[in-house]
Every structure is written in C-alpha cells, then in structure tokens.
Amino acid sequence: MFTASPAAIASPPAPSAEKDAQAPVTLSIVTWNSADSIEACLLSVLAQTHRNFELWVVDNASADDTCAIVASLAETDKRIKLHRLDTNTGFCGGHNYTLNRTSSEAVLLVNPDTDLAPDYLERALAALQKDERIGVVCGLLLQSPEEDARIDSAGMQALPDGRFALRLHGVRQSQAGPLAPRYVDGADGALPLYRRRFIDDLRVEGEFFDPRFFAHKEDWDVAWRGKLLGWRTLFEPACRAIHPRQFQPTNLRVRLRMSRKVRANAVRNQWIMLIKNTPRKQVWQMVTRALPRQLAILAYMLVAERTSLSALRYVWQHRKEILISRQLIQSRAREGWAPVAAAG
Incomplete structure (x- = not known):
C-alpha cells in the first residue's frame, strides 16, 4: 500500500x-x-x-x-x-x-x-x-x-x-x-x-x-x-x-547489466521513432540535431557493443513497413486535431 x-x-x-x-x-x-x-x-x-x-x-x-x-x-x-x-x-x-x-x-x-x-x-x-x-x-x-x-x-x-x-x-x-x-x-x-x-x-x-x-x-x-x-x-x-525507476539506458553502468536484446531495442526504437514521427518540413533540422548523437551511438556499438548493431539491420530490413507507418502518421497529423468520436 x-x-x-x-x-x-x-x-x-x-x-x-x-x-x-x-x-x-x-x-x-x-x-x-x-x-x-x-x-x-x-x-x-x-x-x-x-x-x-x-x-x-x-x-x-x-x-x-x-x-x-x-x-x-x-x-x-x-x-x-x-x-x-x-x-x-x-x-x-x-x-x-x-x-x-x-x-x-x-x-x-x-x-x-x-x-x-x-x-x-x-x-x-x-x-x-x-x-x-x-x-x-x-x-x-x-x-x-x-x-x-x-x-x-x-x-x-x-x-x-x-x-x-x-x-x-x-x-x-x-x-x-x-x-x-x-x-x-x-x-x-x-x-x-x-x-x-x-x-x-x-x-x-x-x-x-x-x-x-x-x-x-x-x-x-x-x-x-x-x-x-x-x-x-x-x-x-x-x-x-x-515508482522506483529501473530502466536507465543512458547510465552506462546500468546499461551493461541489461540483456543484449533490451539494449538493441533501445537503439532500434529511437531510429524507428525518428523516421516515423519527424514532419517533412522538420527533417533536415532534425537530422542536424539528432545526427551527432546517433553517430556517437553507432561508434560506441562498433567498438564496445556490436550485438546492438542488430538494431540497424532490423530498421533496414523493415524499412518499407516503417515508411508506411510514417505515411499514415504524417497524413493524419496534417489534418490537425479532430477526435475520432467527434468525426464519426
């Protein structure tokens, strides 16, 4: 209690x-x-x-x-x-x-x-x-x-x-x-x-x-x-x-105690999210802001966490499905706020 x-x-x-x-x-x-x-x-x-x-x-x-x-x-x-x-x-x-x-x-x-x-x-x-x-x-x-x-x-x-x-x-x-x-x-x-x-x-x-x-x-x-x-x-x-916080992937000491799958998922999900949710007019702005960190993460994986490179492979293999999700999200976003119940 x-x-x-x-x-x-x-x-x-x-x-x-x-x-x-x-x-x-x-x-x-x-x-x-x-x-x-x-x-x-x-x-x-x-x-x-x-x-x-x-x-x-x-x-x-x-x-x-x-x-x-x-x-x-x-x-x-x-x-x-x-x-x-x-x-x-x-x-x-x-x-x-x-x-x-x-x-x-x-x-x-x-x-x-x-x-x-x-x-x-x-x-x-x-x-x-x-x-x-x-x-x-x-x-x-x-x-x-x-x-x-x-x-x-x-x-x-x-x-x-x-x-x-x-x-x-x-x-x-x-x-x-x-x-x-x-x-x-x-x-x-x-x-x-x-x-x-x-x-x-x-x-x-x-x-x-x-x-x-x-x-x-x-x-x-x-x-x-x-x-x-x-x-x-x-x-x-x-x-x-x-709520005692358990998952802290940015804490290296905590990260090293996590399973390989969890660490790879944390990287993979970030990339999927960036692809799906960044509006077209903000793409280049997001690239300049996100790229330095993402390149650093990639370099870390190449040197110390090669198992997490599976995240890159997953995104590439599922790129068509991810792009379909992006199209659906961005199309809905252009409509603006309109609750489903109100529209129906």
Whole structure:
C-alpha cells in the first residue's frame, strides 16, 4: 500500500463525487516475472477511492509466482481479470491486448512496480474532464516513500534531437518547490491515464502502441504522436504514486547489466521513432540535431557493443513497413486535431 511520508503526499482535498455514479474505467497492468512487486501494486489499486473500474492483468508468460499471486487476489475481488499469454509480447503487446478488447472511456496503465495513493485515479479522472483536448493525465511519481523523496517524473519534456526527458527526475521535492498543474510534452509510461478518444485517434494500422517497440521508448513515441495530432498532456501533481525507476539506458553502468536484446531495442526504437514521427518540413533540422548523437551511438556499438548493431539491420530490413507507418502518421497529423468520436 502507498506509504509515502506526510510531506510526500500532502495535497489538496480529493474532489467529491458520488462513487456509484462515476464512469467505469479500465486499468491495465502488464506483468512478466513481477512476483516481488505485484501484490503491493494490486492492493494499492484495490484501495482506490474511485471504485467503478475493471482491472486487467495481462501476464507475459511469467515463470515465477506472479500469476498465482494475481489469481489469489482475483478470488477476493471480481474486478480483477487475469489474462495469461503463452509468449512474452512485451509492454506494448500486453497493453495493446487490453486496449483492443475494452471500450471504457478512460484507461489507466499501471506498472507492476508502482504504488498508488488512494485518490490517484479519482483525481486523474477529474483532471481529464478539464478540457476535451486533454488526451493524457500524468501524476507526480516519487522514487521512494521517504521524507522529501526524490522525484521520479513529473511528466516528460521533448528535446530538440527527437528524445524525451523525465521532468524533475532525481530532484528532491524541497528543491522542486510548489508544483501546479500544467501542460507538458508527454507522460511517462509508468502510470498515464488515457482518454479513449486519444487512444483511438493515435492508432496506426489498428494498434495504439507500435508492436515493433516491444518495450522502451514507447511512451516517447506516444507523446510525439499525440503532439503531432494536437492532443494535450496534463501534469496533475495532486495525483501521486511511488515508482522506483529501473530502466536507465543512458547510465552506462546500468546499461551493461541489461540483456543484449533490451539494449538493441533501445537503439532500434529511437531510429524507428525518428523516421516515423519527424514532419517533412522538420527533417533536415532534425537530422542536424539528432545526427551527432546517433553517430556517437553507432561508434560506441562498433567498438564496445556490436550485438546492438542488430538494431540497424532490423530498421533496414523493415524499412518499407516503417515508411508506411510514417505515411499514415504524417497524413493524419496534417489534418490537425479532430477526435475520432467527434468525426464519426
């Protein structure tokens, strides 16, 4: 359960609402050998003040006790639905499984290593209603429950070279100062609330998350596509949760402990994203900004991480499919903001 210190969770009173009248929402959790964290995560979800939801747990062929833990809790709460997959489809495949089989007006993605404050979902849903162009709401994620905890993320900001950075990552709350709701460039993938119209508007060949990504940088891709289509992402600091950051590919020490596949995916996904999402009028500007870093990455792979060169081979072999995705994205982006539901 959420156990952050009073200083960490202090926030305005939760919005009042008649619980029985609240609109249903879907929560999606993708697990893979998550036995060490999934029970605490599920308990924090079940303690939410907004109670009218369904919880899909999509398990990517875990080899540990993850499914047993989820199944045990599912016996005590019918809102939990466990879906066991025969193969590991990754973060993207797992969440696409949920998104393609549900129709609720909002979907909250929940990393299995997050611990939500009881009012996270209620506050996020209230924030989503502030503007019909808000497609995503993200909260303040803290790295630990300690007094004056470091911030894990406060949304994301776009960088000139096609990357995204976590806002205020690693900064103490006392150093960050008072935080207020504001529009940001994107939401970290650990705990975003998506509007269904946003999900459907961003679909490319039927899928919200690009299944080629498997995992890593998929939140960058969604943030970039959302901006291209005119949607807004709202950071609401009253929504709070704990999320100890695990994946840090730019940290060389951490990177060397990752599997070869994960390291190659991180490189491959960046290149796919640059090809798909850069508008034609910004291509040369993006090339001048992104090329120095990408050449440095290529040189590093040639010298010290040759297994990640498979990323280059993959992009070349799948170039036609990637270019088709680019054509679809850029064609939709030229139309401007026009939610699917409104257009239909």
